[in-house]
Amino acid sequence: MYLTIGEVFTQTVRKFPKKEALVDVRTGLRYTYEQWAKEVDKLANAFLTAGVRKGDRVSTVLFNTAELATAFFACAKIGAVFNPINFRLRPKEIAYILTDATPKIVLFEQAVEPQITAIHHEFPHISFWIIDGQVPAYAASYHEQIQHASDELPAIDVSENDLYAIMYTSGTTGRPKGVMHRHRDMIEQSLICNSVMRIRETERGLVTAPMFHCAELHCCFLPRVHAGATNVIVHHFDPKQVLTVIEQERITVLFAAPTMWNMLLQEKLSDYDLSSLRIGLYGAAPMAPVLVKECKERLGIDLIQAYGMTEMGPAVTFLYEDEQLTKAGSAGRACLNHEIRIVKPREDGPSDPEDILPPRAVGEIIVKGPCMMVGYYNREDATEKAMYKGWYHSGDLGYMDEDGYLYVADRVDDMIISGGENVYPREVEDVLYEHEGVLDVAVLGEPDALWGEKVVAFVVKKDPQLTEEQLEAFCKQSDKLAPYKRPRAYYFVDALPRNASGKIQKFLLREQMKNMAQS
Secondary structure, three states: OOOOHHHHHHHHHHHOOOOEEEEEOOOOEEEEHHHHHHHHHHHHHHHHHOOOOOOOEEEEEOOOOHHHHHHHHHHHHHOOEEEEOOOOOOHHHHHHHHHHHOOOEEEEOHHHHHHHHHHHHHOOOOEEEEOOOOOOOOEEEHHHHHHOOOOOOOOOOOOOOOEEEEEEEEOOOOOEEEEEEEHHHHHHHHHHHHHHHOOOOOOEEEEOOOOOOHHHHHHHHHHHHHHOOEEEEOOOOOHHHHHHHHHHHOOOEEEOOHHHHHHHHOOOHHHOOOOOOOEEEEOOOOOOHHHHHHHHHHHOOEEEEEEEOHHHOOEEEEEOHHHOOOOOOOOEEEOOOOEEEEEOOOOOOOOOOOOEOOOOOOEEEEEEOOOOOOEEOOOHHHHHHHOHHHOEEEEEEEEEOOOOOEEEEEEOOOOEEEOOEEEOHHHHHHHHHOOOOEEEEEEEEEEEOOOEEEEEEEEEEOOOOOOHHHHHHHHHHOOOOOHHHOOOEEEEOOOOOEOOOOOEOHHHHHHHHHHHHHO
């Protein structure tokens, strides 16, 4: 019998009622577990009063805040389905998710008010609650909603197999797909991550990566609550603030994408006392061995890499601290209770899990484990394809060495990872195609020292006078493209290389970029 996420929280509160549980650096708020539990129950009751019932969705468009952390557990306690949305998305991107998820309530903050204001009229049946700043006419105050709510929560039957969350991740066509996870999936993930990082109640973890990402939420934040540790939240990543908070709050562990670790290393580290920092987790993209070595030498910490995807909770492999250099370039080995296979890709359908390739042969990475999603929300066809024969088909290409270590070679669908964020070329291409001066376009990732990859576009002009500045202005004005998805460079070409079926041969464009970089 598995616990639910709400029961995990309740158990921790009973064990450590007076222990500091949550610190919100921006507001100065500090909760013990006992104090936080009252806020969680008040919010849960406010949701119930507003008509939220078991199985209903509650969406958030928030940066890292105490309110987001509280909503996470409030939903879990009453069986509501948590739906955290990327705060970087543009209005129409958010609107697509709200249309698909049909939440009863959306929590948002002043920093994203322009996006919500632009679309709220499309959703007359959704209640919008703002957590800070002036309350718009169409919204209600989050804090007023919970001010008079009871902290005595009625008993609600929530099962380990009930849906806990829908987390949207862009599909290969650029349309977001809602990944459905059960309570038991994330309990498994929490236990695995706790064992890997040896989290105890004495830990003080820094939440600096976005909590709408499952890497921060499921691999770090939840496991620390599970263990009775302290979570210190910063609103958004700022290198100087992160280093200051590590010193002031005596942080022992944090997760960051390689780009974020690189940004920290650019600061004058000698100005900060970072001696409390014990271990760092990184993922979302590979980290160069030289950067791993520099983190160890300058920060005095060990690093652990996680590889995974939202559909799997996310972590499916770990590369431990003593393997970072001896197995440089690897994503590690399968984590507890997980199995990974490299199989021969098929063009006419999903890869067959029994068509296993030998060591060093590149093929599709498929995964099986207890944290695997239930499926994609409202997308039965996509679910059937992705979970063919009970294995999650990642769409990533890679190989295994003779020791069982996974190496991710490429991505079948040419996904770009820039600063730890996934960018799918199709959605950028679709926007650029709307410009009247563009005849043809291909978007891909170019290696970048700071961001890992940067988004670049190869463009065939329809209008000979078309300039890079015009395309940049066009993308900035588009309400379909979040800022981090915009191309950072444009290459104008006479034609795009295509095969006989008309598919763009992006490997030739990559070779062209490589030659340009060397010349």
